[in-house]
Amino acid sequence: MNAPVEIDLPNTTREVAEFGAGLSFKDLPADLLTNAKQCIRDSLGCGVYGAPQPWTLSVARVVDFLGQSPKASAWGMKIKADPLGAALINGTAAQGFELDDCHDQSMSHYGAGVVPAVLASAEGFGTFSGQDIILATVAGYEIGTRIGNTVSPSAFHRGFHPCGLTSTFASAAAIAKMLSLDADQYVSALGLAGSQAAGLMAAQFGAMAKRFHSGKAAQNGIIAALCAREGLTGVRNVLEAPYGGFCSTYSETYDLNWATDGLGSEWEMRKNGFKQYSSLASSQTSVDALRGIRKRDGIKGEDVAKVRIGATNMVYVHCGWPYVPNGETITAQMNLPFTAAVTLLEGNAFVDQYVDSKLYDPTIIDLANRIEVYVDPELDAGGPHEMRAVRVEVTMKNGDVHTWEQTYRSGHWANPIPEDELAAKFRDLASRVITDEAVKGIEDVIANLENEPEPAPKLGKLLQQVR
Incomplete structure (x- = not known):
């Protein structure tokens, strides 16, 4: 009987997990603090505007029907839900009108997958400071964008919607950070995220399902991190596995180096951009x-x-x-x-x-x-x-x-939208649904986020002050 052939594979998943588990607030460059706060604010504006849309209301009715413990706020609505339900509603809303931020190379929108998961968890799972929220947001964006780069654009050309695929990893990475998972648990969180990654591009031709992909990614990332904390193991080499791994399954061609090259020193989150228009x-x-x-x-x-x-x-x-x-x-x-x-x-x-x-x-x-x-x-x-x-x-x-x-759209990292215009976008979108006082309150909380001891409940109340 022939001995099995040993394949020398990189330890990509482990390397990414160790980075995520070891990341601390003091490691974050100052510009990423600003960037994270912009991402949170922009996602809230997109989500509040998307709340009254019919696709978001459909999801909200399902969550309400299930009747789980109301601990977290649905943005732009007067209902609460369990953290999973809130993440599903708010993620759907944030991706609900093609306004959410965009990482061009990986072709995905991480705000709708990360921010709803982080804020729902921060309301529902205990006491989390503004620094905790910023750190989790950066971890989610950094790991999500890098994993997204490994399979882009090949996964897209095979018909998969990147928001449903790589935002699931981003959400899991963010919540794993919030829950202080160790490296082994973090590996499992990523492995469990990979087993839930899903989304079909045919939805772009006329189905509300496209909005729902980011909501599911936000929700599934929470499930992945919580299950990993409780000992459920995920695929330990989910990124690099040559058969049945994430990259090998979803992509015709892929490059694992995107996940780890410059990890911790060259921040991929800096290449995340924002949208000026309401189209793809x-x-x-x-x-x-x-x-x-x-x-x-x-x-x-x-x-x-x-x-x-x-x-x-x-x-x-x-x-x-x-x-x-x-x-x-x-x-x-x-x-x-x-x-x-x-x-x-x-x-x-x-x-x-x-x-x-x-x-x-x-x-x-x-x-x-x-x-x-x-x-x-x-x-x-x-x-x-x-x-x-x-x-x-x-x-x-x-x-x-x-x-x-x-060459570069307005909002691309090489052609950025100025801060005053980003702030104006948030005010325009949010003020169509919630009160002017609430809009101003949200801006104030986010501007001072790194100094806030427990901002999520405060934000939750403001986000529900519907006109």
Whole structure:
């Protein structure tokens, strides 16, 4: 009988877990404290705005029906739930209108997976300081983004939704930090997260399910960390396992080095960005370009004859398909021709451009049908940070042609949104649902978060002061 072949595998999962378990607040660079507070505030604004949407209300009714212990707050609502239920509701809400932060290379949105899990746990599992919340948030983002990088964009091209996959790891990493798991328990938390990672990209073509993926990721990460604490073991080599591991199962090609290179010294969280528009991130370079042309050249959308958008293959696959209205808001938000058309006609692609009345608007649809998205080989040959670069050509009915190249969307780490604009975004979104006093109170708590002894209950009360 032949002896089994030994394969020399890296200890990627163990290395990541040891980093997470050993991370302390004093290890965090000052800019990451600021970044973490921005991520928390932005996620709260997105979640509060997403609370009254029909998909969030569907999830809230399920949680309410289950009737578990009401310990944690549903943002923008007057109900409480157990921490798992609150994380599911708030994660769905935070990803509920395509407004949440985005890590471009891993193609995932960690705010909707991490912040709801952290704040629900902080309300429901004991007393946690502002420093505890910041530390858990950084651990979740740092580990989630790195794991996301290992399989991006291959997992996306296989049809998996990164928010459901890597945000599950991010949530588990954050809650494992909050629960002070040791390295062995942390390994199991990651292994249990990998066994729950899920999400299908077909949801982008007209299903509320896409919103739900981040809510499930937030919830599943809590389950993973709690079970690991109680001795349930997960796949101990979940990242590097050559058969049945996370990377080998979900991705045609992957690079484990993304998870560990520079770990603890080069912070991947710094490459997390924010969204200026209410559409998928892959369309936002085009929105920037079209807004730039409108402002620079003074054109009007009704005078446009046709538009050609050269893009990478990823952008083409993600959002370059023809727009066919089906009554689902997600279809318009995930579609580049619709988003480009409404931007040209109205000058923006924020929440007011995706109301129900516009989904079948004949003027928007007519222009969307004259917008061609194609793969530009030169752009497609760019690096991972340039995967959303576009070249836009707008031809007017009088024959004039206007062009614009945009490599990084506004909000990308290489093209950041200024702090005052991020704060204004939070106020705009949150004030549509909760009182102005509550909005100001939330801003004050987060501004001083590292000095707050127990901020989660305070935030919970403010987030429920619905207009």
